[in-house]
Amino acid sequence: xxxEQASRAVGESLLPEERLRRRADFRRxxxxxxxxxxxxxxxxxxxxxxxxxxxxxxxxVTRKVGGAVVRQKVKRRIREIFRRWSQRRxxxxxxxxxxxxxxxxxxSFDSLQTETLLLLQPLTRGGRQTx
Numbered sequence: 001x002x003x004e005q006a007s008r009a010v011g012e013s014l015l016p017e018e019r020l021r022r023r024a025d026f027r028r029x030x031x032x033x034x035x036x037x038x039x040x041x042x043x044x045x046x047x048x049x050x051x052x053x054x055x056x057x058x059x060x061v062t063r064k065v066g067g068a069v070v071r072q073k074v075k076r077r078i079r080e081i082f083r084r085w086s087q088r089r090x091x092x093x094x095x096x097x098x099x100x101x102x103x104x105x106x107x108s109f110d111s112l113q114t115e116t117l118l119l120l121q122p123l124t125r126g127g128r129q130t131x
Contacts, residue, residue, distance in 0.1 A: 014083055020058030020095055029058070029097040036122075038115045040104040041078075044097040045123060052093035055123070057082050064102040074100050074112075081113045082120075090124045 020026065033046035048056075059078050061071040078098050082088060104112060 012083060014057065014079065015054075018054055018056055020056040020097065025056075025095055026058055026060070026097055029095050033095070033097070036119045038119050040101055040107050040112055040115050041119065042099045042101065043119045044099065046095045048093045048095060054089070055091035055093060056095050058095070058097040059100070060097060061100040062102075065100055066105045070105060074104055077109055077112055078116065081116050085117060085120065087121075087124050091120075092123055094123065096120075096123070 020029075029044040029046045033044040036043040036045065057079070059075050061074050063071070065071055065074060078100065082098075098116065
């Protein structure tokens with residue numbers, strides 16, 4: 001049974017190539033990317049020019065949102081929303097930085113999910129172009 005849980009966990013987690021990690025990549029998204037504003041989050045989206053096969057996700061949560069526990073909770077929620085999203089594989093190859101606003105501190109998971117998916121929807125194949 002532990003082997004089943006381990007294989008399921010590996011299949012459900014974000015792959016390393018789906019994560020945005022380098023500071024330079026975050027800065028490039030902030031400076032050159034297109035912004036999509038919501039009440040709880042702002043998305044910065046930058047199309048990738050290299051032969052990329054998937055979108056990469058990065059999350060920023062400042063101390064204005066709350067203490068370390070609150071910030072980590074919000075990050076886990078954003079990752080879970082992105083991971084569960086059924087159209088994730090249809091995203092155009094781009095870098096996405098989700099900047100969480102202080103108003104997200106008291107927001108429920110459902111409201112955060114609704115807004116984030118609403119902002120992500122145009123980035124799928126057949127939606128608006130990024131860049």
